Amino acid sequence: MLNTEEKKKKMSRTVWDAYDQEVDGSGVLRPSGGSFVLLDIGSLSRSCGLQCTTDGMHYEGIVYEAALQVMLNALLIESQQQI
Numbered sequence: 001m002l003n004t005e006e007k008k009k010k011m012s013r014t015v016w017d018a019y020d021q022e023v024d025g026s027g028v029l030r031p032s033g034g035s036f037v038l039l040d041i042g043s044l045s046r047s048c049g050l051q052c053t054t055d056g057m058h059y060e061g062i063v064y065e066a067a068l069q070v071m072l073n074a075l076l077i078e079s080q081q082q083i
Contacts, residue, residue, distance in 0.1 A: 037074050039067055
C-alpha cells in the first residue's frame with residue numbers, strides 16, 4: 001500500500017522483514033520479556049483491503065477505532081493483572 005515509487009523502493013519486503021527481526025530481537029515486546037505489545041494495524045485491516053484506506057497510506061476511521069479498542073482492552077487487562 002505504498003503510494004510512491006520512492007516508498008515502494010525503500011520499503012521492500014527485505015527491509016520490512018529486517019525491521020520485524022530487529023523489533024523481535026530487541027526484547028521490547030512483551031512475549032520476549034519487554035514492556036510493549038505490538039499493535040499490528042496491517043492485521044486489523046487486512047481483510048477489508050483497499051476499502052479500509054482512501055489513499056493507500058491512511059486508514060479509514062473504523063480501523064483506528066478498532067486499534068483504539070485493542071489498546072484500551074490491553075490496558076484494562078494489564079491494570080487488572082496488577083491488582
